[in-house]
Amino acid sequence: MRDLVYTGFVSLDGVVDSPGGPAEGHRSGGWVAEGIEFLPEAFALKGEELADTTALLFGRRSYEAFAPIWRDSDDHAAYKDLPKYVLSTTLSDDALVEGWGPTTILRSAGDVADLKKSEGGAIFIHGSAELARRLADEGLIDRYNLLVFPVLLGAGKSLFSRADKDKQMLRLREAETYPNGIVKVIYDVG
Structure with a gap:
């Protein structure tokens, strides 16, 4: 079984969208680059x-x-030659970006579950907070690789679902703190 890993930059209150700008439409867009001293070791993950x-x-x-x-x-x-998968019910094959390696459109969480059963190693999700929430609710996320930033945004796209569901325990695999306040946490699910 292949691991499905969510990786991302997240604020302390769980916001993951718009680290580079206001593309998601809230005033805190660009938070990763604002007010945090850049330390290469903090981004080594x-x-x-x-x-x-x-x-x-x-x-x-x-x-x-x-x-x-x-x-x-x-x-x-x-990443160029790695296989890429896009979970979408609306994306068409002619909308795929040429010259970026093999890309397959998946149409359902069931397709993702089947992908996890295929041969190969870890599959990583970058960004895609809505996708991560949906797949987590389906029990398909195996690990979270997070860089947690010392900022509270109050608005934005949440990584974690607010659905009323059973408690889910995570196991800490690795953690490290950096002088700029960023904390690396890697959690296994289940």
């Missing part, structure tokens, strides 16, 4: 993940935002 990533999974909106930029980005060159 992103590089470490490359060794584990064998495929990428996106929701439609994150795919449409990332694909045209990451395709030509030297910082994301290692």
Whole structure:
């Protein structure tokens, strides 16, 4: 069984959207780059993940935002030839970004469950908060790799569902703190 890993930057109150700008339509967009001293070691998790990533999974909106930029980005060159999957009921094959490696459109959480049963290693989700919530509610997320920022935003897209469901325990795999206040936490689900 392949692991499905959510990775992202998250505020202390669980907001994950718009780290680079106000694209999601709330006033706190751009929070990752504002007011936090940049320390390369605090962001080393992103590089470490490359060794584990064998495929990428996106929701439609994150795919449409990332694909045209990451395709030509030297910082994301290692992702270019990896298999990519987009969970969407509306995206068509002709809307896929050319030149960014193999991309398959999945139409349901069941398709994601089937993907997890296929051969291969870890599948990583970047961004895609709505997708992550939906797949977590379906019991499909296996791990969270988070960089938690010392900021409270109060508004924005939440990583975690507010649905009334049974308590779910996470197991801490790794944690590290940095002088700029960022905390790296890696949790296994279940």
